[in-house]
Amino acid sequence: MELNIIVNKKAYTFEVEPSDSLLDILREKLNLTGTKNGCKQGHCGACTVVVNGKAVKSCITKARKLENANIVTIEGISSDFSLHAIQEAFIEATGVQCGFCTPGYIMELYALFNANPEVGKEDINKALEKHLCRCTGYKPIVQSAMLAQQKIRKE
Numbered sequence: 001m002e003l004n005i006i007v008n009k010k011a012y013t014f015e016v017e018p019s020d021s022l023l024d025i026l027r028e029k030l031n032l033t034g035t036k037n038g039c040k041q042g043h044c045g046a047c048t049v050v051v052n053g054k055a056v057k058s059c060i061t062k063a064r065k066l067e068n069a070n071i072v073t074i075e076g077i078s079s080d081f082s083l084h085a086i087q088e089a090f091i092e093a094t095g096v097q098c099g100f101c102t103p104g105y106i107m108e109l110y111a112l113f114n115a116n117p118e119v120g121k122e123d124i125n126k127a128l129e130k131h132l133c134r135c136t137g138y139k140p141i142v143q144s145a146m147l148a149q150q151k152i153r154k155e
């Protein structure tokens with residue numbers, strides 16, 4: 001079937017198979033490899049992108065259900081060669097080690113803070129709990145999220 005979608009503000013039309021996931025489309029058709037394939041089963045959160053304003057796990061999201069959807073990936077959040085505040089915060093608060101899980105965390109927080117920059121700590125923790133990281137021990141990721149919120153509030 002034919003699918004029309006918008007990814008990072010650009011419109012695309014392509015043929016998709018019923019079994020194609022959004023992750024397949026992003027990585028294989030659009031070469032947006034910042035979105036990672038960690039488990040392909042909805043467990044790790046590495047594949048998280050934002051669809052119509054909500055953070056979703058792209059590996060378990062069927063492409064065929066996304067007609068006219070507006071999608072943002074990690075490649076779409078920085079502008080004019082400057083990093084997004086959440087990306088800066090992950091660097092400054094050492095929330096990144098190998099970096100494999102990082103785009104998923106960042107897109108989760110991007111959706112969360114866009115919906116409500118004043119969201120409370122409990123909701124931030126709840127959002128972070130949807131993700132797995134094998135490197136950081138999580139504390140720097142929580143600190144990165146809090147720093148990101150401070151930066152966004154100041155913007």
Ligand code: FES
Pocket residue numbers: 036037038039040041042043044045046047048057058059060
């Ligand atoms: S790759 Fe999608 S949740 Fe792990």
Ligand code: FES
Pocket residue numbers: 095096097098099100101102132133134135136
């Ligand atoms: S930084 Fe390596 S998996 Fe999270």
